[in-house]
Amino acid sequence: MEAEQALEETNAARELAEGLPEQLAALRERVGEERTAIEHAKNKATGTSAMAKLDALRGASAMYAERLGLRFEYGEAERLRLVFKYVDARAPEREFTFAVRLRGTAYEVMECAPMLASIDALLAECNRSNDFGKFVRDARKAFVELANGDDGVGALASPRASAGRATRSNSRR
Template identity: 35%
Template sequence: MDGGGGVDAVDLRRSMAAQRLAFERQIADGRERTKASTSAFSASLLSARSLANHTISHREKLKELKDRLRKLEADLAEALSIQVSKGTKYELTRESISNATATNEQLRTLVIDQRARRDEYRHAIEALEVNSDATGTNNLEEAIMWYKKFLGFQVVGGEGVKFVFSKIDLHNPDIEFFFCIKLNKDRYNLLQCNPSLKDSEELVKDLNCTNDLFKFVRIMRERFQAAAINGTSYCMLSL
């Protein structure tokens, strides 16, 4: 009896030692993931700040061009009034019109470029939120709160994970567009999508092939923007 008990005790100690080694490996792996997530957060935040600085610079240039455009429009109005009484001012008027048209085209191009940079800035922020680890620091939580307040993006837990976007419809920035996905046995399933997108199932198939959640979130947001522009019907649902 005592001899058998000694063998059981040795086996028990070996089993406990093996479990302890497994736990230590899990802890080490968790620390590595946390370190990698922190590095990704810092890099994404630096990228977002850089894009924000570019946006500020373009706003200043946009203001300067608007001032120039207003001056040119004033000059054009003056030239048109002179043309009524003096036909010799025709060339001056035509030149003013040409300058105003060229400046307006430059302004339009700058606005398009600024909007593109704004979208890049938002995408950088979305990447930061989607890829950040759930065990992040208080700084990450504060950043998410900032993005929710000013950029209309939030992630809500529940049966699945709900990604909610506002500030998409320029005419109705408070309207929320969202989709909800759930990971089940290493496969993503789309539980909800508002408004409904005709190619959402294909996008989910691609997500399960690539496992690139950031790309999926970015594309879904772009589809929502297109739906808002095209006037696709949608309804307000509470979270």
């Protein structure tokens, strides 16, 4: 009786073992399909997210252009020129510009027109904090002060910040 039971168990195990390679192949194929589906979904989500970010940046750029007259111009030698309009209430179309480039890990002002007395201090603060957005906002504020008859320094420049830490080129326009 024990021998018959052992024989039945052996036959059942043999039948199970004969089907295992096919089951294993089917499972491997299913895992591959699921991996492909997951990778596709991941790529789609990342692409959608990247496109959404790009669309948001384009929208913000258009808003800044419309409301602040801000325009970005990319030039040679990795130069980024920012052009502001709507700074001077008496001449809203007058353009105020500065151009920067990255030299190593620090920004360098290549051009500033009209020249701001506080540009060195603003640049030094930007290089210290690595907050380029604040630098752009502060430069615009300084242009507004200059257009309104102030000397362009105002409260934006501190004596400590303008102690020569800023880097500027002599090729200003």
